[in-house]
Structure formats: C-alpha cells, structure tokens
Amino acid sequence: MILKSQVEWVLHCCAILSALPENKYLATKDLAEFHGVPKEYLSKALQSLSQAGLLVSTLGPSGGYRLAKSPSDITFLDVIEAVEGNTPTFACTEIRQKNPCRPKGYCEPAPCGIARVMWEADEAWRQSLRAVTLTDLSRMLTEGVPPALLQKSFEWIMART
Amino acid sequence: MILKSQVEWVLHCCAILSALPENKYLATKDLAEFHGVPKEYLSKALQSLSQAGLLVSTLGPSGGYRLAKSPSDITFLDVIEAVEGNTPTFACTEIRQKNPCRPKGYCEPAPCGIARVMWEADEAWRQSLRAVTLTDLSRMLTEGVPPALLQKSFEWIMART
DNA sequence: TCCTTAAGGATAAAGAATATCCTTAATTAT
C-alpha cells in the first residue's frame, strides 16, 4: 500500500504556489520542469486539485495555476485527498457474512469490528495530516536551505509567472 | 491507496485462531471455507504471518495453524505488517534534488519536510493499530452476535481442529 | 504405505498506477 507519486509532486507544487504573489499564475510546464516530472501526468494531478477547489486556473500565455485560498487554509489532507480520493484505505468486504453457520437472511446489527478498528486508524492518519497547512510546509521546506539557493529558486519561479 | 484484501482475511483468521484450545491447529482449507475466500491465495498470506512469527504451523492430518503467542501479545499492526510489509506508505523520491537552481553536488542536510510530515502521519496510523490486540478483536467480533450463532460457529471450528 | 498438510516456485489474469498523445476552448500578446 503506497501513495501515488503524484502526491509528492503536488505537495511540492503547492509549496511553490504558496510563494507566488497575489494573482500570479504558474504553468504546469514550469512546475513540471522545476521538479523534473512528466508534464502531462502532473497536469492530471493539478486538475484534481483544481476540481477540489484548492487551485484556480487560467488559460492563455501567463496562465497556469495559483492557490484558490490562503496557504493557511489548505492542509496536507486536502491536497492528498484531492489526488488519492477519500475512500478509506481499508475496504471491508463483509466476509463474516460468508460464515457457513450464519442463518440465511440474518442481518448484522453493526459494522464489522475489524473495519471499525481500521477506520479509526485511518482517522488518526487523517487527523495528523489535517494538522499541517501549506504555511507550515513553506516553513519546513525553507529552513536549513542556503539563502542563495532559496533566492535563486524564487527568481527562477518569478521569471515564469 | 488501499490495503490488500488479504489483510481483512488474516485478521478474521486470527480471530478464529484466538478461539482455538492450546496446541490445536486449524488448516488453511477450513479457514478459507469458513470465510469464503480462495484457499491457495489465503495460504500465501498465512505463510507471511508464519514467517513473521505470529503463527505456528504443523504438517499432516490435523495440521494447520495456531497462534504463536497469546492473543494479547499480537496487535493489529503485527498482523497487517506481516501481510503488507512495513515500508512507509509515502515514498520520498527526493524531487527537490531536481531543482534546476540547485548547485551540482549539493547535499541536503535533512530529509525533505514533506516526507517528515507523511511519515509522522504514518506513525499515527501505526500507533493506532498497535493499540489493539487480538484479545480486543475477539471481544469486538463477538459482542452483539446471537449466542446461538457463536455457539454454532465455535462447534464448526472445533469439529475441524 | 497412504493421505493430509504447509512451503514455496512458476505462471496467469485483472486492475491500478504511470504515463503519452490528441483535440477543444479560452486567453493573451502581437
């Protein structure tokens, strides 16, 4: 069980977009080049973020994507769920109903205990990811990085907005 | 991102095995029939549990599997990791190193902040699953179930040990 | 001696992840 590589990509993209000035857009092409990932496939993931209401897009030259809201209002979970969907990682197939001793037509009163435990763990995971915003991300990704590299990266991005 | 169906299967199997008397074994065939899942494929998963030291197997007629230790000493996480492996759900590919502004040969001082957040969420998930044992599972799976059904199921199993 | 069983290797089928390509429509710059 492993997350899509797109999750890593879009989180890095969000960090970049967090640094953009108001109403500036950055194109998929540039985000793909900056991160060394395939443009077309990254595009699919960014479309998902757009549909989830996390990004705003615009067409034409100088078009691309920007954040739809403040970085402090976008969490890791928002981004991940936009790409991965929000279906639980555990799919209960109710195999207890296959029990050969079970009376025909018997109806279980509650969800299977196994599913409940798994869903609770899922929720712990989500809770942890809900607690981190893009603002936190920006801080984490910049601290410890040489100022010269930060500056150069910033200029690289700004030259393409 | 979804867990293998084998995870559900072996958790149910562990619940059954928890109910076995000391030094009694139940065969893959019976576990597969009870849960209505393919015997050969279930077998692979049980082999994983065995290799992980959670189950003990024995050959020949009246052979099969039993728990290798007390149900209170086996957690959900133990079982899940035996089947799924313990590789983190987030695989950091270090795409920050693709940054075109990054000096050649520059070495990052610490793991990527994104990976750290993801790994922390992973740990929250694991922590939640470490907190539930097979003893807890037995209780959860039996409460609310009609005593007649429990009894019949127990007899079904005992008849095959 | 014969039957049953786990272990494990080989292989196949189905589905998901990872792309690539193309068309369309909107927007901007010239």
Added chain:
DNA sequence: ATAATTAAGGATATTCTTTATCCTTAAGGA
C-alpha cells in the same frame, strides 16, 4: 484579426501490483 499559449479532458499504451491458480516437495499422522 491572428498566432501562440494554456488548462481540460478523452483515448490509449505501458508497467507494476494485486489476485489468484497450479504444481512440486517435504513433513507428519493414520
């Protein structure tokens, strides 16, 4: 106007993982 640029989305291909199935081997019990 026109041409260039861009996101959106459909179609398709490739690779990898999951989900099996089959077979052989060796061990244990009747």
